[in-house]
Amino acid sequence: MKPIAKNGILLLIVVVLAFGPLFLLRGGEFAGADDRAEKAISTLNANYEPWFKPLWEPPSGEVETFLFALQAALGSGFVFYYLGYAKGKNSVSKRNQS
Amino acid sequence: MNLSKVKKIGLLITYVIGVYIVFPDSAYAMHIMEGFLPFNWAAFWMVAMVPFVILGVRSIKKTVTLYPNLKMLLGMAGAFAFVLSAMKIPSVTGSCSHPTGVGLGAILFGPTAMTVLGMIVLIFQAILLAHGGLTTLGANTFSMAIVGPLVSYAIYKGLKKLGAPQWLSIFLAAALGDLMTYVTTSFQLGLAFPAATGGVMASVIKFMSIFAFTQVPLAISEGILTVMVFNVLSVYSQKELQVLSVFTGKGLPSSKQGVKA
Numbered sequence: 001m002k003p004i005a006k007n008g009i010l011l012l013i014v015v016v017l018a019f020g021p022l023f024l025l026r027g028g029e030f031a032g033a034d035d036r037a038e039k040a041i042s043t044l045n046a047n048y049e050p051w052f053k054p055l056w057e058p059p060s061g062e063v064e065t066f067l068f069a070l071q072a073a074l075g076s077g078f079v080f081y082y083l084g085y086a087k088g089k090n091s092v093s094k095r096n097q098s
Numbered sequence: 099m100n101l102s103k104v105k106k107i108g109l110l111i112t113y114v115i116g117v118y119i120v121f122p123d124s125a126y127a128m129h130i131m132e133g134f135l136p137f138n139w140a141a142f143w144m145v146a147m148v149p150f151v152i153l154g155v156r157s158i159k160k161t162v163t164l165y166p167n168l169k170m171l172l173g174m175a176g177a178f179a180f181v182l183s184a185m186k187i188p189s190v191t192g193s194c195s196h197p198t199g200v201g202l203g204a205i206l207f208g209p210t211a212m213t214v215l216g217m218i219v220l221i222f223q224a225i226l227l228a229h230g231g232l233t234t235l236g237a238n239t240f241s242m243a244i245v246g247p248l249v250s251y252a253i254y255k256g257l258k259k260l261g262a263p264q265w266l267s268i269f270l271a272a273a274l275g276d277l278m279t280y281v282t283t284s285f286q287l288g289l290a291f292p293a294a295t296g297g298v299m300a301s302v303i304k305f306m307s308i309f310a311f312t313q314v315p316l317a318i319s320e321g322i323l324t325v326m327v328f329n330v331l332s333v334y335s336q337k338e339l340q341v342l343s344v345f346t347g348k349g350l351p352s353s354k355q356g357v358k359a
Contacts, residue, residue, distance in 0.1 A: 003333055007326045014319045021188040021315070028192030040308060041134065044291040044301055050133030054228035067227050068184050075181025079327075082174035086334035 128186075128195055129238045130283060132224070132231025139290045144236030150244045151217060154210035161207060171338050175203030176215040178327065182320065183219050189312040197320035198279050201272030202327055204247035205254045206342055216243025241282035250275030264332075265325050273321030280309040 021028070041048055058064035135143070162169055182199030189195055203212040217239045223229040230238045254271035262270075287309075288302030331339060 003329045007329055010322050010326050010329075014322050017315045017319045017322075018187045021190045021192070024190065025192045028188075030188045030192060030194050040304065041287070041291055044293055044304070048136075048291070050131070051137060052133035052231070052233045054132045054231060055225065057228040058226075064227060068186070071184035071222070071227075072181050075177045075179075075184060078177035079174055079181060082170055082177070083327075083330055083334065085170065086331070086338075090334040090336075 129220070129223075129230035129242070130234040130287065132228065133233055134231070135234050135237055135286070135290050137233075139286070140233045140236060142236075143234075143240050143286065147213075147217075147236045147239045147244065150210055150213045151239075154212070154214035157208055157210045158214055161211065165341055168338060168341065171335065171342075172203075172207060172211070172215075175206055175212070176218070178202050179212070179215055179219050180222075182323070183223065187316055187319065189315050191312040193312055195280070195309075195312045195316055197316050197323075198242050198246050198276050199320065199323075200243060200247045200279075201250040201268075201275040201320065202324045204250040204275065205268060205271055205324075205328075206339075209244075209247035209251040212247035213239065213243045216247070219243075237283075237286045241279045241286065245282045246275040246279040248275075249278040264328075268328050269321040269325050271321075272324035273317040276317040276320045277310065277313055280313040281306060284309045 022030070058067060158172065161172065179199035179202075182197040184196070186194040186196045198216070200212045200216050203215055217235070220230055220235055220238050220242065221232075224232050224235060250271040253274055254267050257267035257270060284302050284305035287305045288298050291301055292298045293300040293304065
């Protein structure tokens with residue numbers, strides 16, 4: 001099987017794993033809400049107070065989403081830049097050999 | 099679609115249903131938030147992190163001076179961790195968490211190199227996204243960028259020695275490294291917040307049910323994604339992979355067919 005076909009199948013599994021829960025648990029909150037962990041900690045130690053606040057917090061959900069998207073874009077940008085670069089280099093060295 | 103694949107899918111469905119029955123409530127799963135570790139523990143993990151960071155800087159320096167043309171690949175390993183940590187993916191427990199992406203770099207460049215790259219990702223998220231935190235940086239680095247890569251590296255090496263197929267070694271290394279990151283997080287929180295009845299272990303199990311179970315499908319995803327990257331690398335970056343196997347002393351993919359799916 002060609003690598004691209006193999007990776008296509010593998011990608012499909014990842015997509016199912018990532019989006020499956022959304023269909024399986026329709027009523028789910030899917031929250032990353034910070035108070036979930038706070039609750040778990042406060043049931044164990046009711047007196048605990050966080051002693052340090054983040055220096056800066058994204059002012060809104062939109063800004064936070066923007067920053068996460070930016071992180072993903074920068075990361076994937078470089079990953080695929082490298083893969084393209086490697087592919088190009090590979091085909092050039094092949095051409096030089098033949 | 100052969101029989102073993104059908105079996106795997108069956109297992110997966112059983113797992114999903116099982117988790118749904120055992121943990122119907124949504125749970126929170128991510129790094130330890132700012133200020134949420136008592137001062138002493140925060141300091142402890144910070145100190146514990148230091149020797150690994152020093153080793154990591156040395157390891158990266160060595161790689162870059164010996165093989166300057168591997169810089170790009172090193173950057174790619176860091177970028178992979180960067181993008182995967184940004185992906186908060188829904189899980190079967192009804193909450194979201196994100197993979198760590200450090201397994202790839204650990205297999206390529208060794209575990210301590212990923213300590214440095216993982217820490218950079220964590221600092222970025224702590225400062226700009228208020229995700230994780232500066233006071234909990236030590237603890238989060240320890241789980242994601244020290245324990246995770248070490249587990250990945252050890253599993254990869256061990257499985258290769260046992261003669262396991264390339265793709266399986268990579269998959270399990272990345273997936274279990276990811277999972278162990280969150281098991282470590284559970285231990286860190288359990289140690290800092292022991293339960294009134296049952297002590298540390300009861301607490302660890304409680305946090306484990308929140309953190310680790312959410313992580314299982316994400317760990318599988320990370321394993322698969324890492325195999326995908328290796329599939330491409332083994333076709334286009336054979337030279338780099340061969341060079342790396344020279345100085346880390348282990349057999350990396352050099353076959354022309356790439357990793358079997």
